[in-house]
Amino acid sequence: MKKNLLLIAAMAVTGLASAQCSELFFSMYVCGSGENKAVEIYNPTSSAIVLTNNYQVSMYDNGATKPSVSHPLIGTIGAYSTWIFTGGQVTVDSVHPATGAPYATPPVDTALIRVANQLDSAHFYAFSYFNGDDALSLDKFNSAAGVYLPVDIFACIGEYPVSATGSHVGWWNISPYNNAPTNKSWTKYHTLIRKYNVTGGVMQNPNPGTWNPSVQWDSLPGPHTGLPNQAYPKPNASSTLNNTHFCSCLANGIQEYADNAHVNVFPNPSNTGMINVVASKSIEMVQVLNLVGQVVYEEKISSSTPWVTFSTSTLSAGTYLVKSSFGGNEAHVSKIVVQ
Numbered sequence: 001m002k003k004n005l006l007l008i009a010a011m012a013v014t015g016l017a018s019a020q021c022s023e024l025f026f027s028m029y030v031c032g033s034g035e036n037k038a039v040e041i042y043n044p045t046s047s048a049i050v051l052t053n054n055y056q057v058s059m060y061d062n063g064a065t066k067p068s069v070s071h072p073l074i075g076t077i078g079a080y081s082t083w084i085f086t087g088g089q090v091t092v093d094s095v096h097p098a099t100g101a102p103y104a105t106p107p108v109d110t111a112l113i114r115v116a117n118q119l120d121s122a123h124f125y126a127f128s129y130f131n132g133d134d135a136l137s138l139d140k141f142n143s144a145a146g147v148y149l150p151v152d153i154f155a156c157i158g159e160y161p162v163s164a165t166g167s168h169v170g171w172w173n174i175s176p177y178n179n180a181p182t183n184k185s186w187t188k189y190h191t192l193i194r195k196y197n198v199t200g201g202v203m204q205n206p207n208p209g210t211w212n213p214s215v216q217w218d219s220l221p222g223p224h225t226g227l228p229n230q231a232y233p234k235p236n237a238s239s240t241l242n243n244t245h246f247c248s249c250l251a252n253g254i255q256e257y258a259d260n261a262h263v264n265v266f267p268n269p270s271n272t273g274m275i276n277v278v279a280s281k282s283i284e285m286v287q288v289l290n291l292v293g294q295v296v297y298e299e300k301i302s303s304s305t306p307w308v309t310f311s312t313s314t315l316s317a318g319t320y321l322v323k324s325s326f327g328g329n330e331a332h333v334s335k336i337v338v339q
Helices: 002-014 110-114 248-252
Strands: 025-031 037-042 055-060 069-072 082-086 093-095 102-105 135-142 147-154 190-194 217-219 263-266 274-279 285-289 295-300 307-311 318-327 330-338
Touching (some): 295 307
Antiparallel strands (some): 025 037, 190 217, 285 295, 318 330
């Protein structure tokens, strides 16, 4: 217990404030039905960052004060890019690895696996087996201390949220923060996206009973009632996990950002023959440009709509820029890959 308390203390000392556009942080949280779980990590800097031997993700099961399981991240995350880490179970696990008792866990949806940059362990028990009442952290190796320390914390380490009935089959929500009916849950059967103005991770663990997910996270619009069949794939998390995150750190980065419009372009890479552009306000025109700046597709939108779908049948395989215009000289540019 003393070691656990020291770890929590170290978390507080090393991060009284979050790093601003200088450190990796969680940009999306997916807690779907079954084993359909994923996190997206965002690099808000102008340089690629090596993950291997430097970063890991950790899960704190049922109020644990130290990681119940950690998984190293392997690879390199590009500038202003994301890294998608999903469950890796592709077959039904029928036996609990620790007890040998029957413990059927369904496989991860193949659509979710296809968008992953990295897969978790293929068998229970692993990071991606969180279920709405487990805190998570993104950890970086601290060479001076010789240990991994959190650079971003999701939820509250050491807190075991309860349900409205007082049972320990719970989740976090917005008020009261760790006690609500299922249909008010934020962290179970939901997909959360980090708000545009969040530019760094939470490095100080919140006090129990105070973590409000709505402060830094948005819940995807859709029929979320807490029921598994409405959490995944409605809305389709695998389409939303598209290697794009919108953050105010991009103001000095590689994308042009419309101050009052958030834009999502998916699927990316596109191999379906179609591309969707969804914005938080009405789109007036969509243009596709090649990397030398030539307009290769243009569509002016006559009706007021925040959602535009167009065919990629006239586009050769390669990388393009999608420019969404909103009027008043507002525009957003996203990079896409057509396969």
